[in-house]
Amino acid sequence: MTSTAENPPLPRPWARRLRSVYRSAGWPLRDGLEVELLAAGLIEARVDAAQRETLHLTTAGLQLLAASLRRNRAVYDAHEQLAQQVARTMQRDGRVVWRELSLRAPLPAELGGGWAMVRPDVFSVRHTTVETYLVPIAHEVKVRRADLLADLKRPAKRSAYLALAAECSYVIKAGIAEPDELPAECGVILAHPDADGSGWARLEGVRAAPRRAMQLPFPVWMALARAVPLEAEEGPQSDLGNPVADPLVDPLQGQGPT
Incomplete structure (x- = not known):
């Protein structure tokens, strides 16, 4: 073989x-x-x-294992590029952003209760001094259909995200799923690859995430205090504080706080 x-x-x-x-x-x-x-x-x-x-x-086993590792690495690189692009988009909109932040969330009784540890690919809050304007958002990035379907079979993970954020959105590679295949309580953002497949050309928000009024739980505050946010890009400052721009407009959503 x-x-x-x-x-x-x-x-x-x-x-x-x-x-x-x-x-x-x-x-x-x-x-x-x-x-x-x-x-x-x-x-x-x-x-x-x-x-x-x-x-x-055997030699055949080594060859196939090496090919499998190369495929996995390519998927990981594509996932990381997309997650980083989402993070930078959030950051340019004046949000404070964390990557792969470990968070602990309570589970409802119908899911067995207890707690769940989750690591959203991108977690962000508004850069504001008003707690009610923080609007924490969790983004989950998927570039393979198999990974997306496996994630959709984990209601506890999704419940944890919804307990930790006012909005939760899936960012998926265009073509791996239809928006109506994803839970209604989550937003859907399509990532369109570059023509040569080397990166991501644009992000298209096709379904806004329902927003829930909430305040950050104390354990999340502690996790944010211990973590290091994504370092800001060098270049022009974001629109935060610009009287011409609305600092309360969410990226990819096109809506202010409700």
Whole structure:
């Protein structure tokens, strides 16, 4: 079995097991997954002088694992570029922005209660001295349909975002889903790739996120106090404080506070 550019992505269970075997030749587990990998020629069993059997990746297994890692890295880079573009857009609108901020939120009884830890790709608040004008917003970025569908199956995560922010929006690569596939309580922003696919040309807000009146919970204040916001870009100042511009207009939403 050889690896080519046309090879489909490895099934995730296969990729996880190949990575596990690569990190350290392990003892056979004798399960169905191992049978599949052996039959596909991606791993092989070796017996040492003491008659101990261990598993090792074959050349074909290494090639496919490397291709899988390259694909994952490309997706990660595209995700990071898009998240950074969203963050800079928020920042240019006069908001204070954090990336991958770890936040703790309570869950409702219908989801089992307790607490959930979440890390929104972009979290921002208005740069204001009036607490009621903060309007915290969480943005979740998705560039692959599989990742988006997996996220939509996690109502606890979405509930946590809604408990921590006045608005929550999905920023998705154009074409991976229709807006009506996403929950009505979340906004939808389409990210259109550049012509050469090397970056993102523009962000298109297609559904505004419903806004809920709220104040930041105390644990969120503490998390913000411990975290470092995204450093401001060098260049012209934002419109914050400009009497010509409305500093209370949200980016990508086109609406002021309600």
